[in-house]
Amino acid sequence: MRFLETSPKVKPATDGLKIAVCLKQVPKGEHLQIDPVRKTLKREGVESEINPADRNAVELALQLKDEHGGEIIALSMGPPTFVRSLETAIGMGVDRAVLLSDRALAGSDTSPTSYALAETITRFGRSGLIICGEETSDSSTGHVGPGIAGHLDIPQITYVIDAKVKDGKIIAQRAVEFGFEFWEASLPALLTVKFGCNRPREPTLTRKIKAKRGNVIQIWSARDAALDTSRLGLEGSPTVVSEIETVDLPSRRGEVFTGDTKETVSKLLNRLKESGFIRG
């Protein structure tokens, strides 16, 4: 077991566990489309959902709250349509949610995104844990969680599959290529959660009603979160996309053999031999 400790920018919570969960709304996997001209991911007019790993992050937060009590705040950054994912999170059991939504944020890469989310989390007051998904299904960088930890200068444990809070510390099980590691960190700390590590609970009717009518989702502008706008958007993003290549898969050559069973099977076998798939 290894231990991490630093002097963080956020103070540990004293009254129960306070958890911030970051989540993103992404195009649904089966609906992923690349804009043929701009060579970027189409995001408008495509069915979307909570980033799958972020659902696991919400579930882990809920499990910790089930055990220790406290409060969970979901945080997302994006256009107003992202409210839908925050409603789902509330439906699952998250207490309240904040959507950071501002034109100034458009075009932000992972650097300003981490900055904006980290700053917003400090506005929530004291926090015990910040939980993110390991990465998003639409860009797969895995930068934002560690970026937030960096901005806040708190310990981080990535690719977590399970976690416990004990004596004011977090103990997390981390998946590595050939097994697990256990890490312990002082609070506040940040976890990124591995996709599929738990079974996210379904939103319930009462909670969904709360999401719609309970006045629990707030939309903040960059100003509400007191962000430095010069560090946001395209301007604040060091990433330059030089090129995106779309790969066309080679088409398959189908062949249909007809005749009685014996005949067709031997035709098929011969064909496979000719092509070198089997030795004859």
Next chain:
Amino acid sequence: MDEFEVVIIGAGPAGSCAAYRLAREGFNVLLVERANTPGSKNVFGGRIYSYPLTGIFPDFWKEAPIERYVTQENMVFMTESNSVTMKFDSSSPEGVSAQSFTVLREKFDSWLAKKAQDAGALLITGTRVDDLYWENGRIAGIVAGPDTVRGNVVIGADGVVSTFAQKAGLRRELTAKELSVAVKQTIKLPEETIEDRFNLSKREGAAYGFVGYASGYLRGGGFLYTNKDTVSLGVVVSAEDLALRKKEIFEIMEDFKLHPSIQKLVRGGEVIEYSAHMIPEMGINTLPALFKDNFLAVGDAGGLLINHGYTYRGVDLAMISGVSAAEAIVQARQKGDYSKMGLSAYPEILRKKGVMKDMVAFRRTPRFLQNARLFTAYPRMVCDFFDRLYTVDGKGKEKVFDIGKKEILGKVSIFKMLRDMLGGFKSV
């Protein structure tokens, strides 16, 4: 526990219209839908009659997601190799005065649900209601998973296989005799191709009913509706016949689709959706009670469908019944009485809006349509008659009357045919 004045199960046309009307009257309404998007869980031929919408949303034709206005009606008698089409062209103008139009339900139901939401109803999607919540022997809300939500009145708008009308004790489970199975393919074709093949102008649509081979000569039929850039093609077959003849509906559908007359219309199209559902064929004779203390059934859940044989009506009756139920609830609130007594205006309003009249007028149709000859002997007779009529093979031409006589004799007794015709005229 959350509490609403009215809880509606199902955001289809009936549920959404009820929610819309109630919300406009200031009711606190919860509308719960099992699908993530209203309209994505049903199977539906494609046509909606306009008249109820003009009463509820006078400007619907400007904003509703209408695919095409139906200006062409086709009735097709079909055998393996031939078909005889009766075509009715109406140059009815599009817009508000169009009689009927085609829709895709996911778009249409979502639009209706949005109307209800905008009026103030709370729509919750992706939630399956498991049970009714009872208190002192009376329905007092719904149960969904771990949650109970109270409602002074519950509306069952959960469609054809309504479990809630059953749970409320209004109706029994349907038997195979009273059910048909419907399958449908949505086939994508370019807009211009549809207009060329069906001889339509922009926004104009065609509706087809097929008898005979379409349903494998079993009781039922085929249908085709043109949408903007898709065609809805399907068959409806009696569940009883399928079971008796040990036939699979998907095979009947495939055979129907491969018929030369159909291939000409849909070839080259891409199937983008395949769906199947049950349809009740009850008629008023087996129509269940529509309401009881604190509960009303609307739309298909209330058995409100009419199959004339030449037109299928469901969505229009669903919308009217939704609004009627809402109006009955408004009256009940004034009286402060949500018991059966308090809600008793419901059937009265349905009657005033003409629903009951239609249901009663066509009460004999279901039985008439049970007659197997309609789907076997007669389509073949019509096709063979025309086949002979137009055959010129140098062997000498028969007179029309003789052809007719020959075609009829040996297939169906004249007496039976006369009786069927009489029965048909009286019932449809």
